[in-house]
Amino acid sequence: MPKNKFTPRGCHVPADLRPWSTRWPYYTPVDITPPQLTRKGLPESVAEGWAEPAVTPEDVRDWPGRAASALVPFTFDAYRWPLNPTGRTGKTGRNLGRWGENRAADPIVVAGDLDRDGERWVLLILRGDTRQWAIPGGMVNPGETAPAALVRELREETGVDLAGQTPTIVACAYVDDPRNSDHAWIVSTAALYRLPHTVLAVGGDDAVEAAWFPFSDLDALTSAVADAGGQLYPAHLPLFTAALDHLDGCC
Structure with missing residues (x-):
């Protein structure tokens, strides 16, 4: 997987607002998706073998299996997007090969x-x-x-x-x-x-x-x-x- 020289910093997340169970209506995380994982650049990354072809988590079809086999358990939001098991990070999108774990x-x-x-x-x-x-x-x-x-x-x-x-x-x-x-x-x-x-x-x-x-x-x-x-x-x-x-x- 390519190593990015720079990963954008996310928005500040106070400790008391990190849990997903805590309401934060105005939470605005920073999208850290690099060009090679956007809709335009993704096909090349998939061809290189390190990225899955899903543009968003909605395109992933095997979430039940992934959740069942996860090394660290995680849950989903109302839109069936996987949620980081440690809580809010201040970042959204993906800068990794797969959605979820x-x-x-x-x-x-x-x-x-x-x-x-x-x-x-x-x-x-x-x-x-x-x-x-x-x-x-x-x-x-x-x-x-x-x-x-x-x-x-x-x-x-x-x-x-x-x-x-x-x-x-x-x-x-x-x-x-x-x-x-x-x-x-x-x-x-x-x-x-x-x-x-x-x-x-x-x-x-x-x-x-x-x-x-x-x-x-x-x-x-x-x-x-x-x-x-x-x-x-x-x-x-x-x-x-x-x-x-x-x-x-x-x-």
């Missing part, structure tokens, strides 16, 4: 500290769009499974091939991605891979760089990334926390 796969690769007596490292990539350090993941392609997407994304963005390993799923969660809107959003399957030591990793595809960072806790990771002159991709912070909780035996 869009599935991502995020492989969290950790090296070292297998016996809790050494250093622990996590493999990150520098995103080409936001220039922030993030998990080397991405969207699950149409017809692809999350396990296959985990292996593919890791290989494409770092050159590391872990096809022979079985990871531990640490989260299936909503991701606060800037491309989310009221009617299209991302839910990620985050999986933890363990290695005895770091391996060579080289940035590729959408990744400018790939590098290993200390991963004893979130503060240490944040500081190490800052020392390198960068910052962490905010949407991935809950996924890092889920991995650390698992590693430290907190859950």
Whole structure:
């Protein structure tokens, strides 16, 4: 899926007006639909294989099945448009391949500290769009499974091939991605891979760089990334926390 260089900001949504159950008669979200997903540009995006052909949610015919299989449950408005499970976002339209839930796969690769007596490292990539350090993941392609997407994304963005390993799923969660809107959003399957030591990793595809960072806790990771002159991709912070909780035996 193409990475947009800029995602328009939505209107401000006060915390007390975020729930869909709260009336807001004058709510005017910003349409963040890029040209490639409008009626004119959509056919080319569909042909490229990353976007569904529905111009609006009304053109989607399998909502019952999508709702039943959703990783994070969601509901619909009076017009049968899907509603973001976290509430109002201040954005409408879609800046993602599908209406409703869009599935991502995020492989969290950790090296070292297998016996809790050494250093622990996590493999990150520098995103080409936001220039922030993030998990080397991405969207699950149409017809692809999350396990296959985990292996593919890791290989494409770092050159590391872990096809022979079985990871531990640490989260299936909503991701606060800037491309989310009221009617299209991302839910990620985050999986933890363990290695005895770091391996060579080289940035590729959408990744400018790939590098290993200390991963004893979130503060240490944040500081190490800052020392390198960068910052962490905010949407991935809950996924890092889920991995650390698992590693430290907190859950």
